[in-house]
Amino acid sequence: MKNQKxxxxxxKFLKDGxxxxxxxxxxxxxxxxxxxxxxxxxxxFILMKNNKSRVSRATVYNTLELLVQCDLVIKRNFxxxxxxxxxxxKKQVHDHLICMDxxxxxxxxxxxxxNLPAEICNExxxxxxxxxxxxxxxxxxxxxxxxxxxxxxxx
Amino acid sequence: MKNQKxxxxxxKFLKDGxxxxxxxxxxxxxxxxxxxxxxxxxxxFILMKNNKSRVSRATVYNTLELLVQCDLVIKRNFxxxxxxxxxxxKKQVHDHLICMDxxxxxxxxxxxxxNLPAEICNExxxxxxxxxxxxxxxxxxxxxxxxxxxxxxxx
DNA sequence: ATTGCTGCAAAACGTTTGCACCTAT
DNA sequence: ATAGGTGCAAACGTTTTGCAGCAAT
Numbered sequence: 001m002k003n004q005k006x007x008x009x010x011x012k013f014l015k016d017g018x019x020x021x022x023x024x025x026x027x028x029x030x031x032x033x034x035x036x037x038x039x040x041x042x043x044x045f046i047l048m049k050n051n052k053s054r055v056s057r058a059t060v061y062n063t064l065e066l067l068v069q070c071d072l073v074i075k076r077n078f079x080x081x082x083x084x085x086x087x088x089x090k091k092q093v094h095d096h097l098i099c100m101d102x103x104x105x106x107x108x109x110x111x112x113x114x115n116l117p118a119e120i121c122n123e124x125x126x127x128x129x130x131x132x133x134x135x136x137x138x139x140x141x142x143x144x145x146x147x148x149x150x151x152x153x154x155x
Numbered sequence: 156m157k158n159q160k161x162x163x164x165x166x167k168f169l170k171d172g173x174x175x176x177x178x179x180x181x182x183x184x185x186x187x188x189x190x191x192x193x194x195x196x197x198x199x200f201i202l203m204k205n206n207k208s209r210v211s212r213a214t215v216y217n218t219l220e221l222l223v224q225c226d227l228v229i230k231r232n233f234x235x236x237x238x239x240x241x242x243x244x245k246k247q248v249h250d251h252l253i254c255m256d257x258x259x260x261x262x263x264x265x266x267x268x269x270n271l272p273a274e275i276c277n278e279x280x281x282x283x284x285x286x287x288x289x290x291x292x293x294x295x296x297x298x299x300x301x302x303x304x305x306x307x308x309x310x
Numbered sequence: 311a312t313t314g315c316t317g318c319a320a321a322a323c324g325t326t327t328g329c330a331c332c333t334a335t
Numbered sequence: 336a337t338a339g340g341t342g343c344a345a346a347c348g349t350t351t352t353g354c355a356g357c358a359a360t
Contacts, residue, residue, distance in 0.1 A: 020314055020359055042349065056317040061350065077234045079287065081324075082349070097275065100284055110275060112267060117290050120252065120265060126292035129255055132234065133288045135272050137281035175334055175339060197324065211342040216325065236349080237324070 002026075003033050006072055006089060013070035024055045028063035032073050038084040038105060078105065078134060095133040102139060157181075158188050161227055161244060168225035179210045183218035187228050193239040193260060233260065233289060250288040257294060 010029050014021050031048050032039075039047075045060040064085055067073035076084040078098050095113060097106040117131040165184050169176050186203050187194075194202075200215040219240055222228035231239040233253050250268060252261040272286040 018314090022315065022359075024316070040349080054317085058318080058351080059316060062315085075234070077232060077236070079230075079232045079238075081232075081236045081238060083236060097279060097281060099281065106279060106281075108275060108279065110271065112271060116265065116267060120263060120290055121292045124252060124261060124263065124292075125295050126252060126254065126261075126290075127295050129291045129293060131288070131290045133286070135275055135281075135286045136284045137276050137279075138284060140280050140282050173339090177334075177340065179341070195324080209342085213326075213343080214341060217340085 002030055003089065006033055010067070010070060010072060013066070017069075019066065024059050025063045025066070027053055027055050028060055029067060029072065032064065032067060032085060033087045033089060035087065038076055038078075038086045040082045040084055044085070077132060079136070095135075097135040097137055100136055100138050157185055158244065161188055164225060165222070165227060168221070172224075174221065179214050180218050180221070182208055182210050183215055184222060184227065187219065187222060187240060188242045188244060190242065193231055193233075193241045195237045195239055199240070232287060234291070250290075252290040252292055255291055255293050 006029060007026060010026070011021060013019075014025065027048065028044070031044055031051075031053075035044060035047070041061050041064050042057070044064070045055075045057045048055055048060065064073060068075050068085070071088055073085050074088045076086060076096070078084060078096065091107075092109065093114075094107040094109050097108055098104075099106070113133060118128050121128040161184060162181060165181070166176055168174075169180065182203065183199070186199055186206075186208075190199060190202070196216050196219050197212070199219070200210075200212045203210055203215065219228060223230050223240070226243055228240050229243045231241060231251070233239060233251065246262070247264065248269075249262040249264050252263055253259075254261070268288060273283050276283040
């Protein structure tokens with residue numbers, strides 16, 4: 001299931017940047033857009049490999065970087081030294097709450113945050129590129145946490 | 156130059172947690188508190204090594220984790236897959252603006268952020284542990300950027 | 311024809327681990 | 336005495352790179 005609009009955006013981006021238009025790159029685009037939730041580059045590579053794709057690990061890493069550059073994919077970082085990505089389509093702008101007990105990532109929006117990054121950039125005479133706002137927290141009621149028992153929580 | 160108060164806090168933390176009180180751990184504490192600005196675990200290890208310390212890399216990594224647990228050191232993540240630390244003493248709570256042109260890290264405080272993480276946790280029924288708010292931006296006036304010319308900015 | 315992209319494997323990077331020895335309790 | 340920490344080197348997982356062949360322009 002391909003996204004025609006995204007395909008066109010990516011094609012234009014590649015052309016304008018004098019990057020070659022190759023089938024592998026569009027394979028990565030399609031896989032990235034189809035992925036539910038957040039994924040590491042290697043997750044995507046393995047998924048594609050399991051789906052019999054012949055695209056190499058290096059190409060997956062390179063192409064994700066291109067997709068970030070043209071805003072089709074957003075780069076995330078949840079403090080565990082793994083670069084994660086998510087499709088920028090379908091969803092509105094949001095931030096993340098990471099549960100330190102179960103690893104769940106809850107997406108939230110808060111109107112108070114919306115203009116803050118731009119305001120702060122103006123105050124400091126910088127031009128905003130992007131921002132990240134991550135909250136690290138714990139399930140208040142462990143009983144309701146679907147993942148809690150699956151991990152070693154003996155600490 | 157040792158910080159007596161921090162030493163005492165760390166000693167108490169180690170004792171309460173039934174961790175051994177070793178000279179190596181206090182060496183790491185002192186080096187971490189003396190470090191100006193943000194540092195990676197390996198940066199600290201290399202600095203200590205250059206200063207003729209015999210503390211091993213593993214001990215530096217382990218001890219920094221302990222220092223984070225007792226809030227003497229704060230763990231940071233600026234989106235480049237390197238875990239960074241900074242002393243939690245001397246400075247007030249602050250967030251970070253990272254310049255994508257020159258790599259400078261500007262610390263700022265903004266009162267609108269202060270209560271936001273706790274509010275959002277309450278809304279979602281989580282217990283706040285910590286948060287990170289990073290803004291990625293570019294020097295508006297490249298001429299005034301002290302680092303701009305030292306990097307390859309040909310892009 | 312040229313230049314950039316690909317796949318592959320190997321290297322690099324920050325970090326963690328296994329193990330034998332040592333040391334604080 | 337013994338649980339736990341240390342130094343060292345090797346392993347680890349993620350990401351990047353070098354290179355020969357290939358394909359888009």
